[in-house]
Each structure stands twice: as C-alpha cells, then as structure tokens.
Amino acid sequence: MPKILLNWVPTQSDFELIRNTLPDAEFEVPPWQNLEEAEILLYSPKTPDLDALIPNMKNLRFIQSLMAGVDHLPWSLIPDNVIVASGSGANSEAVADMALALALSALKFIPFYQNEMRMDLWKRRVSKDLDSLTAVILGTGSIGKAIARRLKAFGMRVVGVSRSGNQAEDFDNVASSADWSSEPYGDLIVIALPLNRDSYHMIDKDVLSRLGGTRVIVNIARAAIVEPQALKVWLQENPTSVYASDVWWNEKLSLQPVIVEQHISISYLPNVIMTPHTAGLTEYAQERMLTMACENILRFLEGLQPSGIVRKEDYSQTPWNEN
Amino acid sequence: MPKILLNWVPTQSDFELIRNTLPDAEFEVPPWQNLEEAEILLYSPKTPDLDALIPNMKNLRFIQSLMAGVDHLPWSLIPDNVIVASGSGANSEAVADMALALALSALKFIPFYQNEMRMDLWKRRVSKDLDSLTAVILGTGSIGKAIARRLKAFGMRVVGVSRSGNQAEDFDNVASSADWSSEPYGDLIVIALPLNRDSYHMIDKDVLSRLGGTRVIVNIARAAIVEPQALKVWLQENPTSVYASDVWWNEKLSLQPVIVEQHISISYLPNVIMTPHTAGLTEYAQERMLTMACENILRFLEGLQPSGIVRKEDYSQTPWNEN
Numbered sequence: 203m204p205k206i207l208l209n210w211v212p213t214q215s216d217f218e219l220i221r222n223t224l225p226d227a228e229f230e231v232p233p234w235q236n237l238e239e240a241e242i243l244l245y246s247p248k249t250p251d252l253d254a255l256i257p258n259m260k261n262l263r264f265i266q267s268l269m270a271g272v273d274h275l276p277w278s279l280i281p282d283n284v285i286v287a288s289g290s291g292a293n294s295e296a297v298a299d300m301a302l303a304l305a306l307s308a309l310k311f312i313p314f315y316q317n318e319m320r321m322d323l324w325k326r327r328v329s330k331d332l333d334s335l336t337a338v339i340l341g342t343g344s345i346g347k348a349i350a351r352r353l354k355a356f357g358m359r360v361v362g363v364s365r366s367g368n369q370a371e372d373f374d375n376v377a378s379s380a381d382w383s384s385e386p387y388g389d390l391i392v393i394a395l396p397l398n399r400d401s402y403h404m405i406d407k408d409v410l411s412r413l414g415g416t417r418v419i420v421n422i423a424r425a426a427i428v429e430p431q432a433l434k435v436w437l438q439e440n441p442t443s444v445y446a447s448d449v450w451w452n453e454k455l456s457l458q459p460v461i462v463e464q465h466i467s468i469s470y471l472p473n474v475i476m477t478p479h480t481a482g483l484t485e486y487a488q489e490r491m492l493t494m495a496c497e498n499i500l501r502f503l504e505g506l507q508p509s510g511i512v513r514k515e516d517y518s519q520t521p522w523n524e525n
Numbered sequence: 526m527p528k529i530l531l532n533w534v535p536t537q538s539d540f541e542l543i544r545n546t547l548p549d550a551e552f553e554v555p556p557w558q559n560l561e562e563a564e565i566l567l568y569s570p571k572t573p574d575l576d577a578l579i580p581n582m583k584n585l586r587f588i589q590s591l592m593a594g595v596d597h598l599p600w601s602l603i604p605d606n607v608i609v610a611s612g613s614g615a616n617s618e619a620v621a622d623m624a625l626a627l628a629l630s631a632l633k634f635i636p637f638y639q640n641e642m643r644m645d646l647w648k649r650r651v652s653k654d655l656d657s658l659t660a661v662i663l664g665t666g667s668i669g670k671a672i673a674r675r676l677k678a679f680g681m682r683v684v685g686v687s688r689s690g691n692q693a694e695d696f697d698n699v700a701s702s703a704d705w706s707s708e709p710y711g712d713l714i715v716i717a718l719p720l721n722r723d724s725y726h727m728i729d730k731d732v733l734s735r736l737g738g739t740r741v742i743v744n745i746a747r748a749a750i751v752e753p754q755a756l757k758v759w760l761q762e763n764p765t766s767v768y769a770s771d772v773w774w775n776e777k778l779s780l781q782p783v784i785v786e787q788h789i790s791i792s793y794l795p796n797v798i799m800t801p802h803t804a805g806l807t808e809y810a811q812e813r814m815l816t817m818a819c820e821n822i823l824r825f826l827e828g829l830q831p832s833g834i835v836r837k838e839d840y841s842q843t844p845w846n847e848n
Contacts, residue, residue, distance in 0.1 A: 299655045303633035310626035313639040319799035331807045332622045355678030476642035484654045
C-alpha cells in the first residue's frame with residue numbers, strides 16, 4: 203500500500219477527488235506524522251518551502267507537481283533516484299486562452315484605448331491585419347500547441363521554436379532555439395517555455411536588439427526567461443512594441459520564490475500590459491490539475507511511464523537558485 | 526461608357542486602385558461638374574452628407590457603399606429603382622479580430638488587471654474556462670461567420686442568431702432572432718448585425734432583464750442595436766457582467782450621424798470596455814474595401830448580380846432618421 207505525502211492541507215472536496223482517483227493509497231497530510239514512509243510526494247506550490255521536508259523523506263521515489271512549471275522545486279535537495287513529473291498539460295487550454303487575451307489586447311490596443319476613452323479621448327490607431335502576421339511561439343509543448351491552434355484561426359503564420367527544432371503538429375514550421383536566438387523574428391512572440399537552464403534569460407539584450415521594430419512579446423511562462431534590464435531598454439527604444447505578461451520577476455504570491463532580480467519597474471512603462479499570474483486560475487483548471495496529477499501517480503504505481511518526466515539536468519545549478 | 530460619381534476626394538493611390546479595377550469607366554469627383562450623368566455612386570461615409578447630392582443624380586441606378594453598414598445612407602431620398610449594395614465582407618476578418626480582442630479582454634479581465642497592476646494592486650480573479658462557454662453571435666453574415674470560426678478554436682459552443690434561423694457554416698446551431706429574444710442566453714453575446722429596422726434596440730430592457738447573470742456582451746456592429754438606458758441599468762445591477770464595445774451612441778467621428786439618443790455616460794461604469802470604432806481600421810482593410818467595392822460595381826456593369834444587395838424595406842422609416 204503506497205503512501206503519498208501532500209505538502210499542503212487540501213480542501214475537503216479536493217481530498218475527496220484525490221482519494222477517488224487513488225482509492226488504494228494512504229495519505230500523509232500536514233501536520234505529518236511520518237515522513238519516512240511516504241514514497242510519493244504530491245506537490246503544490248502553495249507551500250513552497252520543501253527544504254526541510256525532502257531530506258527527511260527517506261523512501262521518496264516520485265515527486266508529482268500539480269503545476270506545469272517545476273522551476274521552484276529545491277532541485278539541489280532531490281536525490282538522483284527520485285523521478286520528478288511536472289503537471290504539464292493540465293491547464294494548457296486555460297493558459298493558451300490567456301496568451302491569446304494578452305496578444306489580442308496588445309495587437310488591438312485594448313487597455314490603451316480603454317484608458318483614453320475614460321478620459322474622453324477618441325484617438326484611433328491603425329492596427330495590423332492579423333492574417334498578415336507571423337507568430338513565433340517559444341515552446342512547442344502542450345501549451346505552445348494550444349496557442350498555435352488558436353492563432354491559426356486568426357490566419358497567422360505560426361512558427362514554433364524548440365530546443366530540437368523538430369516539426370510539430372499545429373505549427374507551420376518549427377525552428378531550433380539556437381537558430382531563432384541568433385536571428386530572431388516574428389511580429390508576435392509568445393513565450394511558452396518552462397524556465398530551466400536553457401531558457402533562463404533567453405530573451406536578453408542580444409536577442410532584443412536584433413529583434414527591434416514593432417513587436418508584441420507575450421509571456422505566460424516565467425518572468426526570468428526575459429532579462430528585465432534589457433527588456434526595459436528595448437521597450438523604451440521601441441515605443442510601438444508591447445510587452446504583455448502574466449508573470450513577473452517580483453511576484454506577490456507565494457507560487458514562486460522571489461527570484462534573482464531586484465525589483466525593476468517595468469510596470470510603469472506605457473507599452474506594458476500586465477496581469478497578476480492568473481492564466482491558470484480558472485473555474486475548472488484546479489480540479490483538472492489535481493485529477494491529472496493523481497492519474498499520473500496511478501500510472502507510476504502501476505509501473506507505467508508517468509507523463510511529464512522532467513530532465514533533471516535542466517535544473518541543476520540554475521542561476522536562480524543559490525546551489 | 527458609364528460614369529461613376531465618388532462622394533469624396535480619393536487619395537492618389539486610392540484613385541489609381543479604383544481606375545485599375547474599373548479601367549473603362551469615367552469618374553466624377555468633388556467638386557462635381559455634372560451630377561446628372563453619373564449612373565453609379567461609390568459611397569464613402571467620410572463625407573456623409575448626401576442629402577443635397579442624391580436628388581440631383583437623375584440617372585442614378587446603383588449605390589455601392591464602401592462599408593458594410595449602410596444605416597447612415599439617406600434612405601428616404603433614394604428612389605425605388607436604385608439598387609444599393611453594401612461593402613459587406615470587405616473587412617470581416619479585421620472586425621472579427623476586434624470582436625475577439627474585446628471578448629477575451631472582458632473574459633480575462635485584461636483592462637481591469639492592467640489598471641490594478643499599475644496601482645501596484647495584485648488582485649487575482651477566477652476566470653471562466655472558455656471551452657465551457659456558449660457564445661451567441663447575433664448575425665450569421667460574413668462577420669458573424671468569421672467570429673464563429675475564431676471562437677471555435679477556443680472550444681466554445683457557438684450559436685448564431687439570424688432572422689430566419691437557417692443553419693449556417695461554422696455555427697453549432699442557429700436560432701431565429703424572435704426565439705432568442707424571447708429567451709435570451711449565452712455566456713458571451715457578440716453583436717454582429719447590421720443596424721436596420723429589425724435590429725434597432727433589439728437588446729432592450731426585456732432582453733437584458735431575462736438575460737441577467739454574469740455575461741459578456743461584445744458590440745462591433747452599431748451602438749443603436751442596444752438601448753442605452755436599459756444597458757446602463759443592467760450593467761449596474763449585474764456588476765460581474767461586462768459590455769465591451771467598439772461602437773458608441775455619440776461617436777466622435779463623421780462615420781455615422783449622431784443618432785437619436787442623448788449622450789448617456791455608460792463609459793463611466795466600471796464594467797465597460799471601450800475602443801473608438803477602430804475594428805475596420807487596419808493596414809490593409811481600407812484597400813480591400815475599395816477593391817471589393819469596385820469589383821462589385823464591375824459586376825453590376827456586366828449585368829451580373831452584385832453581392833451585398835440591401836433589402837430596402839429594412840431601412841424605411843427607421844427610428845434613427847426623421848423621415
């Protein structure tokens with residue numbers, strides 16, 4: 203009978219859902235009685251401090267994250283033999299919806315018009331025909347694919363960018379990160395990558411200066427994929443470009459430890475559109491995340507390959523941790 | 526050799542485009558020398574005062590509007606034998622893009638978040654899963670269809686509403702206006718109808734009071750399809766509903782004569798999203814409108830059926846004209 207440790211106290215309905223999906227398991231919830239017996243950790247970032255927990259879980263074999271992003275796990279403390287699976291896929295549709303909301307808001311100037319109209323200012327701008335644009339999606343995972351499907355409905359040419367550059371469904375073409383970074387292009391660039399060693403500060407001064415022009419950059423992934431000081435300069439030098447983001451370097455929620463950068467007030471630039479890390483916060487996304495995480499644990503317990511297994515080398519000696 | 530009268534002075538490049546599409550025609554541009562000879566009026570709403578013009582065009586047979594909406598024509602002055610064609614279809618894709626930008630902004634709270642974040646307020650809301658929503662599109666013409674295609678990419682159930690209720694491509698179902706008005710529903714309602722006798726004040730107190738609840742209404746058609754006093758009450762009574770509109774009763778552009786209603790400050794309600802009638806104002810839409818209008822004139826001249834012929838009875842004794 204495997205024992206599953208939860209690092210948070212679930213609501214009654216959430217706990218019912220967990221037990222219904224994993225009827226044969228035993229559970230250990232805070233305050234934990236016995237850390238040693240648990241073989242599995244079901245991890246919610248709501249209580250991100252795992253530093254004291256993981257070293258005492260002597261029988262830990264598998265960590266299942268509720269969320270797609272696993273950058274906030276204390277990677278240096280996780281033993282080599284422990285498999286880590288991300289919650290990838292659970293809220294892809296919701297996150298893709300937010301990516302489109304940010305992209306269209308920027309391309310059609312919605313929040314800028316809103317504020318002008320409130321001041322009784324009738325100031326019309328010529329916007330782009332969306333079917334004349336090339337969108338570049340950094341990341342061709344389940345979120346990237348969900349974004350691509352939506353953008354195609356607007357008649358855009360959609361290019362994916364991934365480490366391999368392997369072609370993928372729903373994209374007109376896929377380029378490799380190395381190729382795209384050395385010659386960046388795209389009228390609309392959507393960041394849909396996990397934050398890891400390769401993607402950290404991928405959008406830096408070099409990429410941005412070569413990009414130039416009138417562009418919209420949407421970020422629904424992690425702030426630290428963008429180097430904030432370079433972004434600030436680029437936004438100041440390209441006033442017709444827009445950065446529309448759901449994620450921030452100094453987030454005011456405990457989802458993510460406050461990362462590396464000191465606070466930089468990008469938020470006061472006129473060409474920035476901001477939402478408070480809310481893409482995944484939909485009516486059904488939480489339940490779906492929990493269900494999919496439990497189903498993945500079931501897969502692990504049945505000796506099948508869990509989905510979303512994380513390549514640990516992507517998270518070793520990452521610049522946003524002190525290890 | 527047919528003579529075509531333009532009611533505005535085109536730019537040089539526009540005039541070249543017109544002459545290239547209609548190489549055999551003669552043109553009469555302001556200041557007009559001879560109103561009597563022109564058989565065709567190519568009409569741009571940029572100079573909307575046709576009242577002095579039309580009665581003097583003794584040989585007028587055909588009016589081609591650049592724009593899809595023809596509600597601003599001086600209908601009472603147009604003789605019965607004159608055919609009127611709308612510019613329907615020319616900027617459908619651009620208008621549908623704006624409809625989606627407004628809908629997603631409202632459903633994902635973008636302009637509200639934007640203003641809160643600027644005030645350093647981190648206030649997260651639970652949003653709807655778009656694939657759980659039913660969208661109702663009032664109008665199943667080329668704009669309605671273009672909106673439907675886009676909404677399907679978000680997994681919504683999409684219902685069209687038209688006078689006939691005849692089924693149409695890209696819609697999961699089509700209801701008749703009469704049926705929908707008596708039992709209105711839809712999480713997202715997009716107004717994509719021409720303003721005419723039937724649609725004037727179609728969204729009135731009765732419809733809104735039966736609708737209730739948490740809804741998003743998007744208007745990219747004409748303001749006067751909505752009765753503003755009833756809308757105001759409904760928005761005040763349903764603070765979680767949002768009205769997101771590109772069109773206004775008191776527009777500050779000469780596109781549309783100021784219509785019936787006195788100014789009502791809906792714009793100061795918190796649950797309103799506003800853009801300044803800018804849906805069709807894209808890089809290529811103007812050129813496309815001109816090309817399609819000229820091609821339709823060519824069709825008329827060749828004795829073929831022009832597209833977009835307007836049913837004149839829809840515009841007789843309309844409540845927004847004094848006739």
